[in-house]
Amino acid sequence: MAEEERALLGSAGGDGGGGSPGSPRALPAVCDPRRLPHRLLVLALMCFLGFGGYFCYDNPAALQTQVQRDMMVNTAQFMALYAWYSWPNVVLCFFGGFLIDRVFGIRLGTIVFSVLVCVGQVIFALGALLNTFWVMDMGRFIFGIGGESLAVAQNTYAVSWFKGKELNLVFGLQLSMARIGSTVNMNIMGWIYSRVRDLLGYTGPSTLGLTLMIGGVTCLFSLTCALILAYLDKRAEKLLCKEQGKTGEVIKLTDVKDFSLSLWLIFVICVCYYAAIFPFIGLGKVFFIEKFKFSSEEASAINSIVYIISAPMSPVFGLLVDKLGKNIIWVLCAVITTLASHIMLAFTFWNPWIAMCLLGVAYSLLACALWPMVAFVVPEHQLGTAYGFMQSIQNLGLAIIAIAAGMILDTRGYLFLEVFFSACVCLSLIAVVMLYFVNHLTGGDLNWSAKKREKLQKVAATEMEEQERLRCQNEDDLAKLQPKADDFSLRNKYLSKLGAQMLVT
Numbered sequence: 001m002a003e004e005e006r007a008l009l010g011s012a013g014g015d016g017g018g019g020s021p022g023s024p025r026a027l028p029a030v031c032d033p034r035r036l037p038h039r040l041l042v043l044a045l046m047c048f049l050g051f052g053g054y055f056c057y058d059n060p061a062a063l064q065t066q067v068q069r070d071m072m073v074n075t076a077q078f079m080a081l082y083a084w085y086s087w088p089n090v091v092l093c094f095f096g097g098f099l100i101d102r103v104f105g106i107r108l109g110t111i112v113f114s115v116l117v118c119v120g121q122v123i124f125a126l127g128a129l130l131n132t133f134w135v136m137d138m139g140r141f142i143f144g145i146g147g148e149s150l151a152v153a154q155n156t157y158a159v160s161w162f163k164g165k166e167l168n169l170v171f172g173l174q175l176s177m178a179r180i181g182s183t184v185n186m187n188i189m190g191w192i193y194s195r196v197r198d199l200l201g202y203t204g205p206s207t208l209g210l211t212l213m214i215g216g217v218t219c220l221f222s223l224t225c226a227l228i229l230a231y232l233d234k235r236a237e238k239l240l241c242k243e244q245g246k247t248g249e250v251i252k253l254t255d256v257k258d259f260s261l262s263l264w265l266i267f268v269i270c271v272c273y274y275a276a277i278f279p280f281i282g283l284g285k286v287f288f289i290e291k292f293k294f295s296s297e298e299a300s301a302i303n304s305i306v307y308i309i310s311a312p313m314s315p316v317f318g319l320l321v322d323k324l325g326k327n328i329i330w331v332l333c334a335v336i337t338t339l340a341s342h343i344m345l346a347f348t349f350w351n352p353w354i355a356m357c358l359l360g361v362a363y364s365l366l367a368c369a370l371w372p373m374v375a376f377v378v379p380e381h382q383l384g385t386a387y388g389f390m391q392s393i394q395n396l397g398l399a400i401i402a403i404a405a406g407m408i409l410d411t412r413g414y415l416f417l418e419v420f421f422s423a424c425v426c427l428s429l430i431a432v433v434m435l436y437f438v439n440h441l442t443g444g445d446l447n448w449s450a451k452k453r454e455k456l457q458k459v460a461a462t463e464m465e466e467q468e469r470l471r472c473q474n475e476d477d478l479a480k481l482q483p484k485a486d487d488f489s490l491r492n493k494y495l496s497k498l499g500a501q502m503l504v505t
Contacts (some may be wrong), residue, residue, distance in 0.1 A: 033236035042161055043170060045229045047177035049110070049154050053147045054181035057085070059215055061282045063208065065289075070208045071133050075283070079406030083280055085144035092145060092390035096152040106160065107230035114219075114226040116146025121216040122337040129209030132191060133201030134148050148391070155309030157229065165335055168284035172315030177309040180216070184286075188217060190296055199315040253255035255385040262377045262444060265435040267486035269370060271397035272428035273335060276342065276421040278398055280464045281306060287345075287414050292352055302356050310367075317368040325450035327369045327376075328439060332432050334366035339425040373446055377504055395451030 032038050034275030060081045063482045068078050100109040120143025138424055158170045197203050200210075281303060288299040321330055337358050344355040401424070403498045408417050439446045445453060 017394060022271055025109065033240055039161060040234055042229065045225045046157050048149060048225045049173055049229065050178050050220055051181040052151055052219035054116050054178040055185045055216055055218040057147065058185050059212060060188060062186050062286060063193060063211065064283065064285050066193055066208055070203060070205050071128065076403060077133065079279065079282060079402040079434060080137060081140050082398040084140040085147065086395040088141060088145045089148040089395040090392050092149055093395065094388045096149040099149065099154055100156055105154050106153060107233055110150065110226045111230060113146040113153055114152040114223040117143055117150060118219040118223055120146060120217065121219050125209050125212035125216060128205050128212055128229045129204040156181050172318055175314050176311040179307040181306045184305040186300050190300055202219040216362035225256055255382045260377055262435060262438055262446065263374065263386060265431050265438065266370065266373055267329065267393050267430050268431040270390055270394050272424045272431065273366060274394055275397050275401040275436045276338065276424040279402050280421055283400065283409060288352060288368060291414060302352060305356045306363055309357065310364045312365040314359065314368060317365050321368050323450055325448050325453055327373050328432065328436050328447040330369035333370065334362040334427060334431055336361035339422060339429060342418055342422045344423060346415060346422060376446055377444065409465040
């Protein structure tokens with residue numbers, strides 16, 4: 001490490017000449033934390049950091065038929081696997097940043113959360129091997145403790161290594177990699193189960209458990225990335241004298257009482273909308289097999305199309321919303337499109353690829369337009385609390401809706417389930433319309449165009465600069481009015497501090 005530091009300092013302080021034979025050589029680009037190749041390596045590790053978690057999160061959805069058959073559970077019990085993931089994050093959303101900043105640090109925190117993800121997946125698989133469903137639930141609970149907090153750590157690393165406009169691209173790439181992980185899971189886990197079944201010669205809990213254990217290899221891969229990333233970050237800290245990354249989150253639950261009506265409506269939109277997305281995907285594979293007579297492979301493919309579309313479209317829609325503004329209008333379009341998709345799936349036998357593609361586009365658009373709106377209605381010092389509360393309510397809603405969806409499917413069937421999801425989207429639509437009028441009546445900026453928002457931000461910045469200039473000028477004027485101290489008064493001031501007798505003129 002000392003030799004690397006000398007090489008880095010030597011390259012920075014060199015005058016461009018040939019240098020003496022004994023002078024230290026500059027580090028290769030891939031080893032220099034300041035150079036693009038090294039930062040691209042770090043970016044790749046950041047993206048793969050969450051790959052295993054997102055891959056294993058939807059293992060139950062990819063293996064719904066196998067889980068219910070091999071473990072002999074109904075749909076409500078099956079959906080509890082998703083609920084158990086969400087329960088710990090109702091609370092942990094408020095403390096993930098605190099644990100990273102104050103307890104573990106970004107490097108150790110990332111490793112700890114990655115280990116929890118691995119342990120949770122192993123316990124989940126062991127529950128299947130032992131034919132004990134409550135152990136599978138416990139595994140999902142532990143998996144959830146690590147999964148959401150690992151996403152916070154991933155974002156913290158991004159902010160530590162990349163700045164300014166680079167962050168938009170970095171966050172987009174991280175989201176795309178997460179969706180790729182979910183997509184690969186949907187399309188490969190069924191095939192892995194078939195290969196394990198052919199190897200063992202029978203189906204059952206052992207086949208399911210081995211399949212889930214093989215899927216857990218992706219979590220080990222992400223843990224390896226966490227270890228390498230921790231080493232590179234520690235190395236960069238020594239070479240560049242940079243501080244360890246922090247989330248910067250400030251959580252104060254007392255801020256909740258100051259939340260505006262607009263923010264509460266955003267919370268309602270978030271909960272009701274995602275309640276009709278993630279539980280639907282969790283149950284979607286069997287839905288397409290039963291209603292549209294798809295094969296298992298076709299059902300897996302169409303069930304993953306939402307994530308496939310989201311991977312490339314999220315960065316594109318993010319750029320579009322940044323350029324045009326009008327966030328409420330974009331959210332309204334996304335909600336209406338989602339409602340149309342669910343109605344098509346519920347009441348028609350049209351090709352479901354149409355509805356699912358529309359759902360994928362709408363899902364990508366809403367995420368890019370909804371989440372940034374929080375920053376427009378909340379002061380900067382309350383952002384940590386607002387986003388933590390939003391994620392907490394989202395996880396609470398997903399946990400409750402997941403169980404409710406399973407119970408509806410067990411007792412009423414897929415038609416009533418789709419009506420239920422459509423009702424959730426309708427509530428979201430009502431909240432969007434209310435948000436539009438509340439924003440209009442209160443003179444809010446949620447629906448401003450990007451040009452208008454940029455113009456007003458420049459005016460506000462100019463006013464702040466003018467106020468700062470006047471403040472400095474006033475301080476200078478006051479300083480001029482104060483009498484200048486001569487040598488005699490300075491001597492008396494010094495003697496008084498020493499406790500000596502002051503001279504009298």
